[in-house]
Amino acid sequence: MTQLHRTEDQIVAVVLALKHAYPSWGPKTIHSALYRKDPDGCWPVVSTIGELLKAHGLIRPRRKRHKVPPHSQPLAHAIAPNAVWSADFKGHFRLGNGRYCYPLTITDNCSRFLFLCRGLYGPDLPATQQGYTDVFREHGLPNAIRTDNGWPFAMNVLGGLSPLAIWLLKLDVLPERIAPGCPQQNGRHERMHRTLKAAVASPPKGNLSAQQRAFNTFCHEYNRVRPHQSLGLGICPADRHVHSHRPYPEQLPDIIYPDHFMIRKVKCGGYIKLHGRPVYTTRR
Secondary structure, three states: OOOHHHOOHHHHHHHHHHHHHOOOOOHHHHHHHHHHHOOOOOOOOHHHHHHHHHHOOOOOOOOOOOOOOOOOHHHOOOOOOOOEEEEEEOOOEEOOOOOEEEEEEEEEOOOOOEEEEEEEOOOOHHHHHHHHHHHHHHHOOOOEEEEOOOOOOEOOOHHHEOHHHHHHHHOOOEEEEOOOOOHHHHHHHHHHHHHHHHHHHOOOOOOHHHHHHHHHHHHHHHHHOOOOHHHOOOOOHHHHOOOOOOOOOOOOOOOOOOOOOOOOOOOOOOEEEEOOEEEEOOOO
């Protein structure tokens, strides 16, 4: 089963059917999906699947790219599901009706589980927080959520704390932020975005409802159908993910400060008084 001309017609048909059903899948993903379907089957190796797809005109040659060494340190502590999640807005694009779609995505860094892919009309704070809330209610709370430094995840104030980040801190969820201009520090999430773009972002749908249906289909495929190479042969994110043991509290808990803390109330102008001087902290 290692040579293209020896591959049986029935197996060829299965491989081609998978490729036509999921055009964004490559030889490695197809091989892993075949193994997941039947671990004892005599499936062709990855290279044979690649040659088969090339022979049928189903693979476009990739342009050679210079690889940059990954910056792995920020991801080192994502050792278990729900230890670190990632959130971001996939690059916005114009829908068929002329309006822009901003996909809000949330994933688990360990299991690669995609909790949310929700199309919004903009990076709006209430809509973003509602997306977080819906995921928290269904899956529980993580220990930390990693994002970039854009709105509404962060803002140009003391500590970079946006209202969304402050809300997370009240939930005892650490808002992590990557270094400016270093998307590779959130590389696992960015890689998911590349898969998302290949699968559903082009061509765009006519309106947000139609686009959301495509996002929902992608989430199901990504979590439960498409094996993830970094997890092991034939393993999907849903096979690795577990529900968080930290439930979402419908009412925010009271904040208890240590006795040695100096407690100051933020004024309407977004500042506190410290030693008789105003210190700007955030907007109102």
